[in-house]
Amino acid sequence: MNRTEELIQKDINHLWHPFTQMKLWPEEPPLIIEKGDKNWLIDTDGNRYFDGVSSLWVTVHGHNHPRIKAAIKDQLERLDHSTLLGLSHPLAVLLAARLAEIAPGDLKWSFYSESGSTAVEIGLKIAYQHWQQVGQTQRKTFVALENAYHGDTIGSVSVGGIDLFHKVYGPLLFDVHRLPQPHCRACRLGLKYPECDLACANALDDILEKHGPEVCALVVEPMMQGAAGMVAQPKGYLTRLYEIAQKHDILFMADEVATGFGRTGKMFACELEGIEPDIMCMGKGITGGTLPLAATMANDRVYNAFLGDFDEFKTFFHGHTYTGNPLACAAALASLELFSENRVLENLAASIDHLEKGLAKIAALKHVVEIRRQGMMVGIELALDKEADEPYEASERMGHKVIMAARKHGVIIRPLGDTVILMPPLSSTLEELDLLLAATEKAISEVTETA
Template identity: 40%
Template sequence: MSHNQAWMERDLAVLWHPCTQMKDHEQLPLIPIRSGSGVWLEDFDGKRYLDAVGSWWVNVFGHANPRINARIRAQLDSLEHVMLAGFSHQPVIELSERLVALTPPGLSRVFYADNGSSGIEVALKMSFHYWRNAGRGGKQRFVTLTNSYHGETMAAMSVGDVALFTDTYKPLLLDTFKVPSPDCYLRPEGVSWEDHSRAMFAHMEHTLAEHHGEIAAVIVEPLIQGAGGMRMYHPVYLTLLREACDRYGVHLIADEIAVGFGRTGTLFACEQAGITPDFLILSKALTGGYLPMAAVLTTDDVYQAFYDDYATLKAFLHSHTYTGNPLACAAALATLDIFRDDAVIERNKGLAEHMGRACAHLADHPHVAEVRQTGMALAIEMVADKADKTPYPWQERRGLAVYQHALARGALLRPLGSVVYLLPPYVISPEQIDFLAEVASEGIDIATREAVSVSVAAGGPATFHDPG
């Protein structure tokens, strides 16, 4: 028995894995990972896999990064954790100061949570509570975009719209307004991204005009709808949305959990629209992919709505046990140091251009409807019919064939349904990008053959959608 096989058997005897139909693993082997270094992961049999998806979009500076490792080790010797209610510590103060300085102007307060979904819950609760404290208790509903994803806790699912994750739980979810997405994949032929995004804003304008008296906030994933298939839109939509939220007296929540920290070509996606949201949610790359943490940044106006005598009961009495954990703060501070010292955003421009060139040929593939890119995120949409963008039936699980081929070739590519995407760590080299493009091309050829094997199709819905 191989080392991998031994660990896999032990795993399957006790674990229940996320975003997985466990019956699939009767045919689809688990990959137990022993170590990571840079862009590479290594299993217990010594095989390496290039991490093309940043281990669910979190790893930006490579596995076992020596600078992040050293900062965490140093912190471990002084303070591992202390509750943040009534207490504080140096790393959380320094991190908060730096986030306020780096994020769009006007965001002056930082509230911490334990993960991205929890950060969404904080922002939704804080917006609702703000209006209640302000004497506008009727503003209780939220607006979200179709095909959006904001996490898998109850309120986060309520403002999401990826059916695979939400349909089962609909009886438990909040009633929200869902506005058609500005997703530019769906634009008419010959229409630019900007013109399509402008045109699609009419739906949002109408919803806000009709219902602003009952709306607390609009929540969006700026520029890229991640788990919805890496669908992308133009920054002008965010500019128009900020203006409309101001006009109608509605909060704007920017979920930059997946797109923050350089993924879209700027440090934060909101910068490309020149806007400041009322709430900015950060997670994933915040700690370089090391430890779970989320930061919710907001304005002094929001903060002051809660600042009062205790007896008024206006305080935001929300907490997480590991809020502002010093080890996670240390990882985040080291991550910010690398952004500061290594000209990361500028280097990423060259890498993004190379990634675009390496994958450009796939636009001519007979079963690829689009190759789209925003910064260091590139997506390839496989379809049954290129002419009218007819998707493959989800039951065929074409993306799974790409995943399996990539593993055989030594790459971790985990498609979103029929969308193959690259979201690599920023320490990737041009040569490694070329390798991923080659593997993706081969995998797409295999996956789009008429007789593609779907040996685990009976395992249930398209489990190769990813949580954010």
């Protein structure tokens, strides 16, 4: 057995992979990635693949960026870890101050954790406890969107709405009011775009007219519902939700775990509509995609509810062992410096434009029923019959087949069901975007036209 074969054998024998039917896993030996080089991943046999989903939506400036590496190494020379419980450290402080500068509106306070799920979990607990401590103890529930995805811990699953992932946990979850998803071809209100979008947003008003005084917060992935299959919200939708939330005086909690750090073309998606959330969750791209770190930000309104005398016990009794890990904070600060020095957001407009134009060819394919895009986030939905909008049988695993075919063309992508996701690193060159688009087009044609 060579080294790759040995690793594959051990993987098959011992490693339980996320979101993976392990019974089928041994049938398609895994690629074992051992190196990163800018926007490319390299396997144990030396094959190079363009990272078309930014290693699950995290890579921002490319892999192993020398500046981020140096910042982590430099921090490691000084301090590997120290707790934020009862102590502080310079980079946790500097990062919190920097996040307050770049976050929308008056978000000022950062609470660190390690993943998007925990950032959301923390946001939910903060929203809930805030109301308990300002005397509105009847506020015990949340409003969230159909098909929402906010992570895999029990609180974030409660506000999540993807039956395939979440239904089985029903008895463990708290109740949430569900808002219909906008721009959904199978609109449950039976409306067509664009009336549908306005009606979907206005549904929040109906819910809050009835249940407003019991609601802590509206939880929403702004502008693009990622794991739902890249469901883009139309212009004005988020603004309408925001206005209604304000009218009923509930907290607005934005989950920017996927959309944050440039993915939509702005630093945060909320900026696209001038939304100023009370609570905002961030993760994924915060460290440029190098180390696990997340932050839940709050404004003064929320934060002040936690202030009091010691024996009032208004403290936020929450904190993870590795909260605000110094190495991760070093990576995050270096990544934010790169954003400014390389004018990443300013330069992104050309890449987004290029991506949009290049997608036109894919949109014309016989089995591509819809392409949804926001900045560098793309969902390409496949269907058996485009005209009749008839999906493939789930058992055909068309999305999976397409991404496996794309590997043969040197590109790593991932599907969400039969929606093929493209989310290239922000540092992708125009040539690399062309390669990603060409490989995706070829893979879709090969798989769908021979099926």
